[in-house]
Amino acid sequence: MDKNHRFNVKKVLETSALPGVSKMKASTDGNIPDLDQGNVTYPVVSSDPKIRRNSLAQLTREALPRVDHYRNCIEATKRPSLGELYGEPSGVKDGDIESRRPEETGGNHGIKLGWIQGVLIPCLLNIWGVMLFLRLSWVVAQSGIIQSLIIIGISTVVCVLTTLSLSAICTNGEVKGGGVYYIISRSLGPEFGASIGIVFAFANTVAASMNTIGFCDSLNELLHSKGLQIVDGDVNDVRIVGTIAILVMCITCAVGMEWESKAQNVLTIIIVAAIIDFIVGAIIGPRSVLQLAQGFVGFNLTVMQQNLGPGYRFSENVNQDFFSVFSIFFPSVTGIQAGANISGDLKDPSKAIPKGTMLALLISMASYVVFVLFAGATAARDASGIVGDVGSGIEFHCFPDRNCEWGLMNSYSMMQVVSIWGPLIYAGCFAATLSTALTNLLSVPRLIQALGIDRIYPGLIFFSKGYGRSGEPYRGYVLTFLISTAFLLIAQLNVIAPLISNFYLASYALINFCTFHAALVKPLGWRPEFKYYNVWLSLFGFILCVAIMFLISWVTSLITFFVVFALYLLVVYRKPDVNWGSSTQAQTYKSALTSVHKLVNVHDHVKNYEPQILVLSGKPQDRPPLVDLAHLITKNSALMVCGQVSEERLSHRARMNLTLKSYGWLHANKIKAFYALVDDIKFEVGARALLQASGLGKLKPNILMMGYKNDWTSCTAEDLEEYFTILQ
Incomplete structure (x- = not known):
């Protein structure tokens, strides 16, 4: 045409x-x-x-090609092999494909989610967590309004850069079970993916403990306001209630979470209502003298000026500073990967993930900024809670022999004091903490199952077994419950938060590095639908995450990198039989190609001469003495090619089998050599073709090695002439 x-x-x-x-x-x-x-x-x-x-x-x-056009195609559920592409008969008959049901082929025919239900709401529920209701007022008291806004700004920059990188990776292919682990392992390879997957699973498990502790602290505050307690109203109550809560949540996740998507909207409404309750209460101002005595004075310029600068003190057994407070706040902005974890269930991931995640970040960060401004302008740092101690209205006298139990610095319940209706704040705190904990507890067993299915770490294979039609990893839930409960026993929110910040920053650093590495190498498979990313912004995001990790705690950061490196070496040592087309493979190819190009411009010199041998050995394992002789000359420091000429026509599968067996024998005997095969050609012509066409650039054979023809007395004259012709 x-x-x-x-x-x-x-x-x-x-x-x-x-x-x-x-x-x-x-x-x-x-x-x-x-x-x-x-x-x-x-x-x-x-x-x-x-x-x-x-x-x-x-x-x-x-x-135009789109993954949605092929996702439900039955024939596309099995990727063709190279042999089938070369014309060999397929292992599956057409009748078998046609008679196979969609549910048996693994096709995904479920309802696709839009960017609001699939990305925006899950991200908001993960970002709005325990810190919003229990620790943000303490952050304002320690860092002041200005530095609190700086902390929020740095966290926003980290999350925005990571979201851009995450959007690029997620839209480069379908993200299946495993979330961040699947993203990194398929991008950088199993070594990086498995190690950071373990760290991320550990971070999610500890995050579930942290949010459960927040729920228990809020419950203790509620019981204390009613004059009630379980044991001591302190850490023991947290341990008892928290263990029961984690057990119930794990059982709930294992039984089924079909109601989760329906409950998401209700939980979001409760949290938004609690935030509005606080904002309206701050605008109205104190409604009783008791609220004034507790430190809530309404909008006041003097109080705002007092709260502008930092007021770091000794708290939670630590001399607080900017980065220690940052480490406690940062877990409140984690959760941006909620949409990426289910990208396969989205209608249009390339638009839904960046739009939903960015809007969730904008809404959540705006709510944090409003809270910082309102709390810093309406509440004092210290207050005794005694009506008689109120001076001229905003002067609070905390005598040396009396501890101030109220104010932004001393009470984690200031949000309830400022709000119009305190119980709504408790409801919002319960909704935020439990929803985030449920999401974390639900994702960790799936991640462990993905690691076990890929058989990266043998110890996780036991916990990856699925039960029932949906393949629920019940053993993974048991492991998650044990680890989460162990950290719950710490029962101190400010102790666990820095650990989570370190692990999440390590995960975000690897996500940014994945995008940077893939965009820099530019393999053929790197074609993300999301175009608004930048290779250097991803590198900056990686450096920023690592720098913040060390500024928070260089000891914890070194431990984290040591664990990641140890897990990396374990995967390298085990050499799992997987091939996911990672960017590290593309980097190896690109580096080799660049080196060959540079070698072309290097002039020959007698000092740099290397014997580059073409050995007509046939299959190397058939003539080991000849191969050993060539190996003694090259010593693994020069080019060596084992050539085989087959006069019969070989199928692609036969050629691949010969190649794999030959390289297997060479590796087993620690001989660094290449294997070249030509078929459907006479021996003389094939030897000439190997000698002329083998190699690349300067890496071409300059010596031909052949074995002695033992049957020269009995062979035909044609074979003998052919042998001598090759030698000439």
């Missing part, structure tokens, strides 16, 4: 070149008519130049 005819769709339609044409919609107003053919509509090109210019993207009859 010539070029003009190819793009003249109207001519094709008028001549009825397309079979099955039922009707054609006529156009008399200059618009482009459509041709209905079953479920397919072909646009017809108008003669109007303006319309033609605006519809260039639709001139071709081929549809």
Whole structure:
């Protein structure tokens, strides 16, 4: 088909070149008519130049490739092998494919989620957690308004850069079970992916403990306000209630979470209502003298000026500073990976993930900024809670022999004091903490199951076994419960938060590094649909995360990197039999190709001469003495090629088997050599072809080595002449 005819769709339609044409919609107003053919509509090109210019993207009859076009295709559920592409018969008959049911082929025919239900709401529920209701007022008291805004700004920069990198990776292919582990392992390889997957699973498990502790602290505050307690109203109550809560949540996750998507909207409404309750209460101001005595004075310029600067003190057995407070706040902005974890269930991941995650970050960070401004402008740092200690209205006297139990610095319940209706704040805190803990407890067993299915670490295979039709990892839930309960026994929120910050920052650093590495190497498979990322911004995000880790705690950071490195070496030592087309493989190829190109420009010199031998050994394992002799010359420091000439035509599978066996024998004998095979050709012509075509650039054989022809007395004259011709 010539070029003009190819793009003249109207001519094709008028001549009825397309079979099955039922009707054609006529156009008399200059618009482009459509041709209905079953479920397919072909646009017809108008003669109007303006319309033609605006519809260039639709001139071709081929549809642009999208993963959604092939996701439900039964034939696409099994990727063809190279042998099938070379024309060999497929291992699956056509009848078997046609008779196979969609649910048996693993096709995903479930309801696809939009960016609001699939990304925005899950991210908001993960970001709005325990810190919003229990620790943000303490952050304002320690760091002051200005430095609190700086902390929020740095956290936002880290999350935005990571979101851009995450969006690029997620839209480069479908993300299956495992979330961040699947992303990194398929991008950087199993070594990086498995090690950071363990760290991320550990971070999620500890995050579940942290949010459960927040729930227990809020419950203790509620019981204390009613004059009630379970044991001591302190850490022991947290341990008892928290253990029961984690057990119930693990059982709930294991039984089924079908109601989770329905409950998400309700939980979001409760949290938003609690935030509005606080904002309206701050605007109205104190409604009793007791609230004034507790440190809530309403909007006051003097109080705001006092709270502008930092007021770091000794708290939670630590001399607090900027980065210690940052480490406690940072877990409140984690959760941006909630949409990426289910990207396979989204209608349009390339638009849903960046749009939903960015909007969730904007909404959550705006709420944090409003809270910092309102809390810093309406509440004092210290207050005794005694009505008689109220001076001129905003002067609070905490005598040396009396501890101030109220104010932003001393009470974690200031949000309830400022709000109109305190119980709604408790409801919001319960909703935020339990929803985040449930999400963490639900994701960890799935991540462990993904690691076990990939058989990266043998110790996790036992916990990856699935039960029931949905393959629930019950053993993984037991392991998650034990680890989460162990950290719950610490029962101190400010002790656990820095650990989580360190692990999450390590995960975010690896995500940014994945995008940087893939965008820098640019392998053929790197074609993300999301285009608004930058290779250098991803590198900056990686450096920023690592720098913050060491500024928070260099000891914890070194331990984290040591653990990641140990897990990395374990995978390298085990050498799992997986091939996911990682960017590290592309980097190896690119580095080798660059080195070969540089070698071309290197002039030969006698000092740099290397014997580069072509050994006509056939299969190396058939003539080990000849191969050993060549190996003694090259000593693994020069080029050595073991060549085989087969006069028979070999199939692709036979060639691959010969290649794998030959390289296996060479590796087993610690001989660094290449294997080259030519088939369907005479021995003389094949030897000449190997000698002339083997190698690349300067890496070409300059010595030919052949074995002695032992049967020269009994062979035919033609074979003997062929042997001597090769030697000449």
